[in-house]
Amino acid sequence: MRRERVSDDIYVFTSDLYAQVTASAVVTKEGIIVVDTLPFPQETRLMIEFLEGLGQGKIRYLINTHWHGDHTNGNFLFEDAQLVGHRLCAEALLDLGSKTLEEAKENAPELEEVQLRIPDITFDQGDMLLHLGGKSLQMVLMPGHTPDSTVVYVREDKVLLAADTVMPLPYFVWGSREDFVASLPRVLEFNLESIVQGHGEVLLRGEIREAIQSSINYLNVIHRRVAQVVEAGGGLDALRQIDIESCGKSRIPLNGLVQELHQANLFALYQQMTGGSQD
Numbered sequence: 265m266r267r268e269r270v271s272d273d274i275y276v277f278t279s280d281l282y283a284q285v286t287a288s289a290v291v292t293k294e295g296i297i298v299v300d301t302l303p304f305p306q307e308t309r310l311m312i313e314f315l316e317g318l319g320q321g322k323i324r325y326l327i328n329t330h331w332h333g334d335h336t337n338g339n340f341l342f343e344d345a346q347l348v349g350h351r352l353c354a355e356a357l358l359d360l361g362s363k364t365l366e367e368a369k370e371n372a373p374e375l376e377e378v379q380l381r382i383p384d385i386t387f388d389q390g391d392m393l394l395h396l397g398g399k400s401l402q403m404v405l406m407p408g409h410t411p412d413s414t415v416v417y418v419r420e421d422k423v424l425l426a427a428d429t430v431m432p433l434p435y436f437v438w439g440s441r442e443d444f445v446a447s448l449p450r451v452l453e454f455n456l457e458s459i460v461q462g463h464g465e466v467l468l469r470g471e472i473r474e475a476i477q478s479s480i481n482y483l484n485v486i487h488r489r490v491a492q493v494v495e496a497g498g499g500l501d502a503l504r505q506i507d508i509e510s511c512g513k514s515r516i517p518l519n520g521l522v523q524e525l526h527q528a529n530l531f532a533l534y535q536q537m538t539g540g541s542q543d
């Protein structure tokens with residue numbers, strides 16, 4: 265696990281074990297608010313140990329940005345904190361959480377001890393503002409990666425904890441490309457010093473506009489490219505030839521995992537456009 269500081273009061277923890285997942289903590293005068301957990305309990309425990317060792321009070325709240333296990337598997341370790349999330353996040357965890365957790369456990373014995381935990385406090389119909397110890401955290405639903413994807417804006421620090429709404433490559437297999445295209449421009453409406461992405465490096469002020477633009481551009485380009493394949497009667501081979509770099513994104517981030525995400529995006533779009541048929 266890597267630890268860094270993006271402002272006086274905000275720490276970011278990045279997993280070494282899986283896909284450079286990030287979790288963050290906002291330190292206030294009245295305790296700590298954690299946003300997301302790390303995928304494996306061993307790393308989440310290190311994060312909790314570090315935060316408790318700061319002498320800045322207890323971890324009072326944990327916020328879930330969306331239901332995916334790589335960001336929520338550590339929920340059960342925050343026994344004394346209240347768990348906050350969008351109503352759609354709680355519903356998705358109730359509907360899909362047990363099944364996906366059991367599947368994950370089959371592939372990763374390190375997850376054996378993980379217990380599903382669902383948000384205690386939920387919100388819907390607009391933003392939620394959490395005020396604690398001089399900090400204001402604004403939770404805003406931004407569907408795209410998943411229907412429940414939420415970003416957390418720390419107003420005093422001008423830092424956006426964007427989770428998977430901002431990634432090196434937008435990934436919408438569990439969500440909707442159209443929603444993503446609608447949500448991303450809204451990220452630029454915040455007054456920002458930095459963005460903590462759900463996976464990978466922190467984006468600094470001068471990098472934000474280009475990163476968001478290139479993601480919107482990518483989402484539009486792959487729509488066009490997949491539509492061309494479908495119109496020409498092409499199959500999966502033609503689809504596989506749509507190279508990530510020809511869609512304006514690098515193949516390097518997340519140790520190359522972005523190429524798999526890209527292929528999965530293409531396949532999801534193709535299935536959508538051909539009404540779910542495989543070929």
Ligand SMILES: [Zn+2]
Pocket residue numbers: 285332334335428462463
């Ligand atoms: Zn993720």
